[in-house]
Amino acid sequence: MKARFTLAEIQQHALAIVDREGLAGLTMRSLAASLHTGPMTLYNYVKGREALEELVVDAVAARVDTPALTDDWAADTRAAAGALWRTVRAHPAAVPLVLTRRTSSATGLAPAEALASALTRSGLADADLLAAFRAVMAFVMGLAQAEVAGPLAPEGAAAAEAERIGALTEGTLPALSRLSSVSAAHAHEEFDRGLALVLAGIQQAAEARVGT
Amino acid sequence: MKARFTLAEIQQHALAIVDREGLAGLTMRSLAASLHTGPMTLYNYVKGREALEELVVDAVAARVDTPALTDDWAADTRAAAGALWRTVRAHPAAVPLVLTRRTSSATGLAPAEALASALTRSGLADADLLAAFRAVMAFVMGLAQAEVAGPLAPEGAAAAEAERIGALTEGTLPALSRLSSVSAAHAHEEFDRGLALVLAGIQQAAEARVGT
DNA sequence: ACCTGAACACCGTTCAAGT
DNA sequence: ACCTGAACACCGTTCAAGT
Numbered sequence: 001m002k003a004r005f006t007l008a009e010i011q012q013h014a015l016a017i018v019d020r021e022g023l024a025g026l027t028m029r030s031l032a033a034s035l036h037t038g039p040m041t042l043y044n045y046v047k048g049r050e051a052l053e054e055l056v057v058d059a060v061a062a063r064v065d066t067p068a069l070t071d072d073w074a075a076d077t078r079a080a081a082g083a084l085w086r087t088v089r090a091h092p093a094a095v096p097l098v099l100t101r102r103t104s105s106a107t108g109l110a111p112a113e114a115l116a117s118a119l120t121r122s123g124l125a126d127a128d129l130l131a132a133f134r135a136v137m138a139f140v141m142g143l144a145q146a147e148v149a150g151p152l153a154p155e156g157a158a159a160a161e162a163e164r165i166g167a168l169t170e171g172t173l174p175a176l177s178r179l180s181s182v183s184a185a186h187a188h189e190e191f192d193r194g195l196a197l198v199l200a201g202i203q204q205a206a207e208a209r210v211g212t
Numbered sequence: 213m214k215a216r217f218t219l220a221e222i223q224q225h226a227l228a229i230v231d232r233e234g235l236a237g238l239t240m241r242s243l244a245a246s247l248h249t250g251p252m253t254l255y256n257y258v259k260g261r262e263a264l265e266e267l268v269v270d271a272v273a274a275r276v277d278t279p280a281l282t283d284d285w286a287a288d289t290r291a292a293a294g295a296l297w298r299t300v301r302a303h304p305a306a307v308p309l310v311l312t313r314r315t316s317s318a319t320g321l322a323p324a325e326a327l328a329s330a331l332t333r334s335g336l337a338d339a340d341l342l343a344a345f346r347a348v349m350a351f352v353m354g355l356a357q358a359e360v361a362g363p364l365a366p367e368g369a370a371a372a373e374a375e376r377i378g379a380l381t382e383g384t385l386p387a388l389s390r391l392s393s394v395s396a397a398h399a400h401e402e403f404d405r406g407l408a409l410v411l412a413g414i415q416q417a418a419e420a421r422v423g424t
Numbered sequence: 425a426c427c428t429g430a431a432c433a434c435c436g437t438t439c440a441a442g443t
Numbered sequence: 444a445c446c447t448g449a450a451c452a453c454c455g456t457t458c459a460a461g462t
Contacts, residue, residue: 134406137363173328174329185338197344
Protein backbone atom coordinates (compact mmCIF):
# COMPACT_ATOMS: atom_id res chain seq x y z
CA MET A 1 0.00 0.00 0.00
CA LYS A 2 1.15 3.52 -0.71
CA ALA A 3 2.16 5.83 2.07
CA ARG A 4 -0.95 7.59 3.25
CA PHE A 5 0.77 10.56 4.83
CA THR A 6 3.84 12.71 4.36
CA LEU A 7 6.18 13.54 7.22
CA ALA A 8 5.33 17.21 6.75
CA GLU A 9 1.64 16.44 7.25
CA ILE A 10 2.38 14.65 10.49
CA GLN A 11 4.59 17.53 11.61
CA GLN A 12 1.91 20.09 10.97
CA HIS A 13 -0.77 18.13 12.78
CA ALA A 14 1.51 17.56 15.75
CA LEU A 15 2.45 21.22 16.07
CA ALA A 16 -1.17 22.23 15.62
CA ILE A 17 -2.20 19.99 18.51
CA VAL A 18 0.52 21.43 20.75
CA ASP A 19 -0.49 24.98 19.87
CA ARG A 20 -4.16 24.26 20.39
CA GLU A 21 -4.23 21.93 23.40
CA GLY A 22 -0.82 22.30 24.97
CA LEU A 23 2.00 19.82 25.26
CA ALA A 24 -0.02 17.30 27.28
CA GLY A 25 -2.55 17.18 24.48
CA LEU A 26 -0.06 15.61 22.11
CA THR A 27 -0.06 11.83 22.38
CA MET A 28 0.45 9.13 19.84
CA ARG A 29 -3.23 8.46 20.12
CA SER A 30 -4.42 12.06 19.81
CA LEU A 31 -2.16 12.64 16.82
CA ALA A 32 -3.42 9.48 15.18
CA ALA A 33 -6.99 10.58 15.77
CA SER A 34 -6.21 13.95 14.23
CA LEU A 35 -5.01 12.09 11.13
CA HIS A 36 -7.98 9.71 11.26
CA THR A 37 -5.93 6.58 11.80
CA GLY A 38 -4.96 4.24 14.55
CA PRO A 39 -1.92 4.92 16.72
CA MET A 40 0.11 2.13 15.17
CA THR A 41 0.13 3.73 11.76
CA LEU A 42 2.34 6.50 13.11
CA TYR A 43 5.12 4.03 13.73
CA ASN A 44 5.53 3.68 9.99
CA TYR A 45 6.70 7.29 9.87
CA VAL A 46 8.25 7.94 13.25
CA LYS A 47 10.44 5.79 15.46
CA GLY A 48 8.52 6.60 18.64
CA ARG A 49 7.40 9.32 20.94
CA GLU A 50 10.82 10.92 21.24
CA ALA A 51 11.30 11.14 17.48
CA LEU A 52 7.86 12.70 17.21
CA GLU A 53 8.84 15.41 19.67
CA GLU A 54 11.96 16.17 17.65
CA LEU A 55 9.70 16.52 14.66
CA VAL A 56 7.72 19.18 16.48
CA VAL A 57 10.93 21.08 17.19
CA ASP A 58 11.83 20.86 13.53
CA ALA A 59 8.40 22.18 12.63
CA VAL A 60 8.96 25.23 14.82
CA ALA A 61 12.43 25.80 13.38
CA ALA A 62 11.05 25.54 9.87
CA ARG A 63 8.76 28.48 10.57
CA VAL A 64 11.66 30.81 11.25
CA ASP A 65 12.11 32.95 8.18
CA THR A 66 15.76 33.75 8.05
CA PRO A 67 16.17 37.38 6.97
CA ALA A 68 18.24 38.38 3.95
CA LEU A 69 21.88 39.21 4.52
CA THR A 70 23.21 42.75 4.45
CA ASP A 71 26.77 44.04 4.75
CA ASP A 72 26.31 44.81 8.46
CA TRP A 73 27.15 41.72 10.51
CA ALA A 74 25.77 43.19 13.75
CA ALA A 75 22.45 44.04 12.13
CA ASP A 76 22.33 40.56 10.62
CA THR A 77 23.02 39.06 14.03
CA ARG A 78 20.18 41.06 15.52
CA ALA A 79 17.92 40.01 12.67
CA ALA A 80 18.77 36.31 12.97
CA ALA A 81 18.31 36.34 16.75
CA GLY A 82 15.08 38.31 16.45
CA ALA A 83 13.62 35.98 13.84
CA LEU A 84 14.31 32.95 16.01
CA TRP A 85 12.96 34.68 19.09
CA ARG A 86 9.70 35.71 17.44
CA THR A 87 9.03 32.24 16.07
CA VAL A 88 9.79 30.41 19.30
CA ARG A 89 7.66 32.89 21.20
CA ALA A 90 4.77 32.29 18.81
CA HIS A 91 4.60 28.68 20.00
CA PRO A 92 4.82 28.95 23.79
CA ALA A 93 3.46 25.47 24.43
CA ALA A 94 6.24 24.00 22.29
CA VAL A 95 9.02 25.83 24.17
CA PRO A 96 9.68 22.96 26.61
CA LEU A 97 10.34 20.72 23.61
CA VAL A 98 12.44 23.32 21.83
CA LEU A 99 14.56 23.64 24.97
CA THR A 100 15.06 19.95 25.65
CA ARG A 101 14.90 18.05 22.35
CA ARG A 102 17.86 18.18 20.05
CA THR A 103 17.54 18.49 16.31
CA SER A 104 19.94 17.17 13.79
CA SER A 105 17.95 17.89 10.66
CA ALA A 106 19.11 20.62 8.31
CA THR A 107 15.90 22.61 8.77
CA GLY A 108 16.20 22.38 12.51
CA LEU A 109 19.73 23.72 12.42
CA ALA A 110 19.09 26.46 9.85
CA PRO A 111 18.37 29.25 12.38
CA ALA A 112 21.63 28.45 14.20
CA GLU A 113 23.48 28.47 10.90
CA ALA A 114 22.09 31.91 10.05
CA LEU A 115 23.29 33.24 13.38
CA ALA A 116 26.69 31.60 13.03
CA SER A 117 27.03 32.96 9.54
CA ALA A 118 26.32 36.53 10.61
CA LEU A 119 28.70 36.39 13.54
CA THR A 120 31.47 34.88 11.45
CA ARG A 121 31.65 38.11 9.49
CA SER A 122 32.52 40.01 12.67
CA GLY A 123 36.12 39.02 12.18
CA LEU A 124 36.38 37.54 15.66
CA ALA A 125 38.94 34.80 16.17
CA ASP A 126 37.74 31.25 16.74
CA ALA A 127 37.42 31.18 20.50
CA ASP A 128 35.67 34.54 20.72
CA LEU A 129 33.52 33.75 17.74
CA LEU A 130 32.32 30.61 19.47
CA ALA A 131 31.74 32.50 22.70
CA ALA A 132 29.71 35.10 20.82
CA PHE A 133 27.61 32.44 19.16
CA ARG A 134 27.03 30.74 22.48
CA ALA A 135 26.13 34.01 24.15
CA VAL A 136 23.57 35.10 21.58
CA MET A 137 22.02 31.67 21.20
CA ALA A 138 21.88 31.25 24.97
CA PHE A 139 20.30 34.67 25.29
CA VAL A 140 17.48 33.79 22.91
CA MET A 141 16.81 30.34 24.35
CA GLY A 142 17.31 31.54 27.91
CA LEU A 143 14.84 34.37 27.43
CA ALA A 144 12.30 31.95 26.01
CA GLN A 145 12.96 29.77 29.04
CA ALA A 146 12.46 32.70 31.38
CA GLU A 147 9.14 33.49 29.81
CA VAL A 148 7.90 29.96 30.40
CA ALA A 149 9.43 29.18 33.78
CA GLY A 150 11.63 32.05 34.93
CA PRO A 151 11.49 33.76 38.33
CA LEU A 152 9.88 36.89 36.94
CA ALA A 153 7.30 35.16 34.77
CA PRO A 154 3.65 35.68 35.68
CA GLU A 155 2.08 32.47 36.98
CA GLY A 156 -1.34 32.53 35.40
CA ALA A 157 -2.49 34.58 32.48
CA ALA A 158 -4.83 36.58 34.67
CA ALA A 159 -2.66 36.85 37.77
CA ALA A 160 -1.16 40.22 38.50
CA GLU A 161 2.46 39.86 37.48
CA ALA A 162 4.34 41.47 40.31
CA GLU A 163 2.11 39.91 42.96
CA ARG A 164 3.58 36.46 42.82
CA ILE A 165 7.16 37.22 43.74
CA GLY A 166 6.23 40.16 45.91
CA ALA A 167 3.76 38.28 48.06
CA LEU A 168 5.67 35.05 48.41
CA THR A 169 8.99 36.57 49.35
CA GLU A 170 7.80 39.31 51.65
CA GLY A 171 11.01 41.27 51.73
CA THR A 172 13.31 38.27 52.05
CA LEU A 173 14.35 38.57 48.41
CA PRO A 174 14.46 42.35 48.02
CA ALA A 175 16.52 42.67 44.84
CA LEU A 176 14.40 40.16 43.00
CA SER A 177 11.08 41.61 44.06
CA ARG A 178 12.19 45.07 42.94
CA LEU A 179 13.13 43.71 39.53
CA SER A 180 9.77 42.02 39.39
CA SER A 181 7.96 45.35 39.38
CA VAL A 182 10.40 46.80 36.86
CA SER A 183 9.70 43.84 34.63
CA ALA A 184 5.99 44.57 34.55
CA ALA A 185 6.73 48.02 33.15
CA HIS A 186 9.35 47.06 30.58
CA ALA A 187 8.15 43.73 29.25
CA HIS A 188 7.91 44.96 25.68
CA GLU A 189 11.56 46.01 25.35
CA GLU A 190 13.33 43.30 27.30
CA PHE A 191 14.50 41.39 24.27
CA ASP A 192 15.93 44.41 22.47
CA ARG A 193 17.64 45.86 25.52
CA GLY A 194 19.11 42.56 26.63
CA LEU A 195 20.35 41.69 23.17
CA ALA A 196 21.86 45.16 22.89
CA LEU A 197 23.88 44.55 26.05
CA VAL A 198 25.14 41.21 24.77
CA LEU A 199 25.95 42.65 21.36
CA ALA A 200 27.79 45.60 22.92
CA GLY A 201 30.18 43.16 24.54
CA ILE A 202 30.66 41.28 21.29
CA GLN A 203 31.22 44.43 19.26
CA GLN A 204 33.74 45.66 21.77
CA ALA A 205 35.71 42.45 21.33
CA ALA A 206 35.47 42.71 17.55
CA GLU A 207 36.71 46.30 17.55
CA ALA A 208 39.54 45.51 19.93
CA ARG A 209 40.70 42.93 17.42
CA VAL A 210 40.60 45.38 14.53
CA GLY A 211 42.62 47.85 16.56
CA THR A 212 45.53 45.50 17.02
CA MET B 213 -0.46 8.71 62.63
CA LYS B 214 2.59 10.92 62.60
CA ALA B 215 4.14 12.03 59.35
CA ARG B 216 6.60 9.38 58.30
CA PHE B 217 8.70 11.54 56.02
CA THR B 218 9.86 15.09 55.72
CA LEU B 219 9.61 17.06 52.52
CA ALA B 220 13.40 17.34 52.45
CA GLU B 221 13.70 13.55 52.54
CA ILE B 222 11.37 13.21 49.60
CA GLN B 223 13.28 15.90 47.73
CA GLN B 224 16.60 14.15 48.25
CA HIS B 225 15.29 10.78 47.16
CA ALA B 226 13.69 12.29 44.07
CA LEU B 227 16.84 14.12 43.00
CA ALA B 228 18.94 11.04 43.71
CA ILE B 229 16.75 8.97 41.40
CA VAL B 230 17.01 11.56 38.64
CA ASP B 231 20.79 11.73 39.02
CA ARG B 232 21.14 7.96 39.08
CA GLU B 233 18.56 6.75 36.55
CA GLY B 234 17.69 9.81 34.53
CA LEU B 235 14.48 11.75 34.32
CA ALA B 236 12.44 8.83 33.01
CA GLY B 237 13.44 6.86 36.10
CA LEU B 238 11.50 9.18 38.36
CA THR B 239 7.89 8.12 38.73
CA MET B 240 5.50 8.30 41.63
CA ARG B 241 5.93 4.58 41.94
CA SER B 242 9.71 4.49 41.77
CA LEU B 243 9.99 7.29 44.30
CA ALA B 244 7.56 5.51 46.62
CA ALA B 245 9.59 2.33 46.29
CA SER B 246 12.76 4.24 47.13
CA LEU B 247 11.04 5.40 50.32
CA HIS B 248 9.63 1.92 50.96
CA THR B 249 5.99 2.91 50.71
CA GLY B 250 3.14 2.73 48.30
CA PRO B 251 2.62 5.42 45.67
CA MET B 252 -0.43 6.85 47.43
CA THR B 253 1.52 7.88 50.47
CA LEU B 254 3.33 10.51 48.41
CA TYR B 255 0.08 12.37 47.90
CA ASN B 256 0.12 13.28 51.55
CA TYR B 257 3.20 15.38 50.89
CA VAL B 258 2.93 16.46 47.30
CA LYS B 259 -0.04 17.57 45.23
CA GLY B 260 0.89 15.43 42.24
CA ARG B 261 3.50 14.71 39.65
CA GLU B 262 3.96 18.34 38.66
CA ALA B 263 4.52 19.50 42.23
CA LEU B 264 7.04 16.72 42.67
CA GLU B 265 8.99 17.98 39.69
CA GLU B 266 9.05 21.47 41.12
CA LEU B 267 10.43 19.95 44.28
CA VAL B 268 13.31 18.49 42.29
CA VAL B 269 14.06 21.93 40.87
CA ASP B 270 14.06 23.34 44.39
CA ALA B 271 16.44 20.60 45.47
CA VAL B 272 18.88 21.60 42.75
CA ALA B 273 18.57 25.29 43.61
CA ALA B 274 19.17 24.49 47.26
CA ARG B 275 22.56 23.03 46.37
CA VAL B 276 23.81 26.29 44.94
CA ASP B 277 26.10 27.83 47.52
CA THR B 278 25.81 31.52 47.04
CA PRO B 279 29.25 33.09 47.41
CA ALA B 280 29.96 35.82 49.96
CA LEU B 281 29.57 39.39 48.80
CA THR B 282 32.54 41.62 48.08
CA ASP B 283 32.67 45.30 47.12
CA ASP B 284 33.07 44.43 43.44
CA TRP B 285 29.66 44.05 41.85
CA ALA B 286 31.05 42.61 38.62
CA ALA B 287 33.03 39.96 40.47
CA ASP B 288 29.96 39.14 42.54
CA THR B 289 27.90 38.81 39.37
CA ARG B 290 30.46 36.42 37.93
CA ALA B 291 30.49 34.47 41.18
CA ALA B 292 26.69 34.22 41.41
CA ALA B 293 26.38 33.15 37.79
CA GLY B 294 29.24 30.69 38.16
CA ALA B 295 27.80 29.10 41.28
CA LEU B 296 24.44 28.57 39.58
CA TRP B 297 26.11 27.24 36.45
CA ARG B 298 28.24 24.71 38.30
CA THR B 299 25.32 23.36 40.31
CA VAL B 300 22.96 23.04 37.37
CA ARG B 301 25.70 21.38 35.36
CA ALA B 302 26.29 18.87 38.15
CA HIS B 303 22.76 17.53 37.62
CA PRO B 304 22.47 17.17 33.85
CA ALA B 305 19.50 14.83 33.99
CA ALA B 306 17.55 17.42 35.98
CA VAL B 307 18.22 20.23 33.50
CA PRO B 308 15.00 19.66 31.51
CA LEU B 309 13.06 20.18 34.73
CA VAL B 310 15.14 23.18 35.76
CA LEU B 311 14.41 24.74 32.38
CA THR B 312 10.69 24.10 32.28
CA ARG B 313 9.34 23.98 35.84
CA ARG B 314 8.88 27.21 37.70
CA THR B 315 9.76 27.65 41.33
CA SER B 316 8.11 29.97 43.74
CA SER B 317 9.78 28.82 46.92
CA ALA B 318 12.32 31.05 48.60
CA THR B 319 15.11 28.49 48.23
CA GLY B 320 14.32 28.06 44.57
CA LEU B 321 14.55 31.78 43.99
CA ALA B 322 17.67 32.36 46.09
CA PRO B 323 20.19 32.03 43.25
CA ALA B 324 18.25 34.56 41.20
CA GLU B 325 18.14 36.89 44.19
CA ALA B 326 21.91 36.66 44.60
CA LEU B 327 22.39 37.61 40.98
CA ALA B 328 19.87 40.44 41.17
CA SER B 329 21.51 41.72 44.31
CA ALA B 330 24.97 41.83 42.74
CA LEU B 331 23.76 43.56 39.58
CA THR B 332 21.77 46.11 41.54
CA ARG B 333 25.04 47.50 42.88
CA SER B 334 26.17 48.30 39.34
CA GLY B 335 24.23 51.53 39.54
CA LEU B 336 22.32 50.75 36.35
CA ALA B 337 18.90 52.36 36.00
CA ASP B 338 15.83 50.16 36.20
CA ALA B 339 15.37 49.21 32.57
CA ASP B 340 19.04 48.44 32.00
CA LEU B 341 19.31 46.66 35.33
CA LEU B 342 16.48 44.40 34.35
CA ALA B 343 18.01 43.81 30.93
CA ALA B 344 21.32 42.93 32.56
CA PHE B 345 19.63 40.47 34.91
CA ARG B 346 17.77 38.91 32.03
CA ALA B 347 20.92 38.66 29.95
CA VAL B 348 23.05 36.98 32.61
CA MET B 349 20.29 34.65 33.75
CA ALA B 350 19.46 33.74 30.16
CA PHE B 351 23.13 33.13 29.46
CA VAL B 352 23.43 30.62 32.29
CA MET B 353 20.18 28.81 31.57
CA GLY B 354 20.71 28.99 27.83
CA LEU B 355 24.18 27.51 28.12
CA ALA B 356 22.81 24.69 30.24
CA GLN B 357 20.18 24.21 27.56
CA ALA B 358 22.79 24.13 24.84
CA GLU B 359 24.73 21.47 26.65
CA VAL B 360 21.68 19.24 26.85
CA ALA B 361 20.06 19.89 23.48
CA GLY B 362 21.95 22.58 21.58
CA PRO B 363 23.18 22.34 17.99
CA LEU B 364 26.82 21.89 19.02
CA ALA B 365 26.20 19.34 21.76
CA PRO B 366 27.63 15.87 21.22
CA GLU B 367 24.90 13.30 20.68
CA GLY B 368 26.14 10.33 22.62
CA ALA B 369 28.79 10.26 25.29
CA ALA B 370 31.10 8.23 23.10
CA ALA B 371 30.36 9.84 19.74
CA ALA B 372 33.02 12.08 18.32
CA GLU B 373 31.71 15.56 18.90
CA ALA B 374 32.35 17.28 15.62
CA GLU B 375 31.19 14.31 13.59
CA ARG B 376 27.52 14.77 14.15
CA ILE B 377 27.08 18.21 12.66
CA GLY B 378 29.87 17.76 10.16
CA ALA B 379 28.55 14.55 8.69
CA LEU B 380 24.88 15.43 8.64
CA THR B 381 25.22 18.83 7.06
CA GLU B 382 27.94 18.09 4.54
CA GLY B 383 28.77 21.66 3.69
CA THR B 384 25.21 22.95 3.61
CA LEU B 385 25.66 24.64 6.99
CA PRO B 386 29.25 25.84 6.70
CA ALA B 387 29.37 28.41 9.50
CA LEU B 388 27.83 26.04 12.01
CA SER B 389 30.05 23.11 11.14
CA ARG B 390 33.15 25.27 11.50
CA LEU B 391 32.00 26.40 14.94
CA SER B 392 31.41 22.78 15.80
CA SER B 393 35.11 21.96 15.47
CA VAL B 394 36.09 25.10 17.37
CA SER B 395 33.76 24.01 20.13
CA ALA B 396 35.55 20.70 20.58
CA ALA B 397 38.79 22.57 21.23
CA HIS B 398 37.44 25.23 23.57
CA ALA B 399 34.79 23.43 25.61
CA HIS B 400 36.48 24.13 28.92
CA GLU B 401 36.44 27.92 28.61
CA GLU B 402 33.10 28.54 26.93
CA PHE B 403 31.34 29.65 30.07
CA ASP B 404 34.00 32.13 31.12
CA ARG B 405 34.48 33.62 27.68
CA GLY B 406 30.78 33.93 26.97
CA LEU B 407 30.02 35.46 30.34
CA ALA B 408 32.90 37.88 29.84
CA LEU B 409 31.32 39.08 26.60
CA VAL B 410 27.95 39.59 28.26
CA LEU B 411 29.50 41.34 31.24
CA ALA B 412 31.55 43.60 28.99
CA GLY B 413 28.35 44.94 27.50
CA ILE B 414 26.84 45.43 30.94
CA GLN B 415 29.90 47.16 32.32
CA GLN B 416 30.01 49.46 29.34
CA ALA B 417 26.45 50.51 30.06
CA ALA B 418 27.24 51.00 33.75
CA GLU B 419 30.28 53.15 32.99
CA ALA B 420 28.42 55.22 30.44
CA ARG B 421 25.95 56.04 33.18
CA VAL B 422 28.69 57.09 35.60
CA GLY B 423 30.19 59.31 32.92
CA THR B 424 27.05 61.40 32.54
C1' DA C 425 6.23 -3.26 1.90
C1' DC C 426 3.08 -0.89 4.37
C1' DC C 427 -0.86 -1.00 7.37
C1' DT C 428 -3.29 -1.76 11.85
C1' DG C 429 -6.29 -4.13 15.63
C1' DA C 430 -5.58 -6.55 20.00
C1' DA C 431 -2.98 -6.95 23.89
C1' DC C 432 0.67 -5.77 27.37
C1' DA C 433 3.22 -3.33 30.63
C1' DC C 434 3.38 0.67 32.34
C1' DC C 435 1.84 5.42 34.29
C1' DG C 436 -0.74 9.14 37.44
C1' DT C 437 -4.60 9.52 40.16
C1' DT C 438 -9.61 8.74 42.25
C1' DC C 439 -11.97 6.35 45.57
C1' DA C 440 -12.91 4.26 49.56
C1' DA C 441 -11.53 1.96 53.45
C1' DG C 442 -8.31 1.48 57.06
C1' DT C 443 -5.82 3.30 61.65
C1' DA D 444 -5.58 13.42 60.52
C1' DC D 445 -2.76 10.68 58.13
C1' DC D 446 -2.12 6.42 55.69
C1' DT D 447 -2.72 3.15 51.78
C1' DG D 448 -4.58 -0.95 48.86
C1' DA D 449 -7.64 -1.67 44.89
C1' DA D 450 -9.28 0.05 40.83
C1' DC D 451 -9.66 3.23 36.77
C1' DA D 452 -8.50 5.72 32.86
C1' DC D 453 -5.00 6.65 30.47
C1' DC D 454 -0.29 6.14 27.97
C1' DG D 455 3.61 4.17 24.60
C1' DT D 456 4.76 0.16 22.38
C1' DT D 457 5.21 -5.16 21.10
C1' DC D 458 3.21 -8.60 18.56
C1' DA D 459 1.03 -10.75 15.14
C1' DA D 460 -2.05 -10.77 11.53
C1' DG D 461 -3.83 -8.49 7.67
C1' DT D 462 -3.36 -6.46 2.55
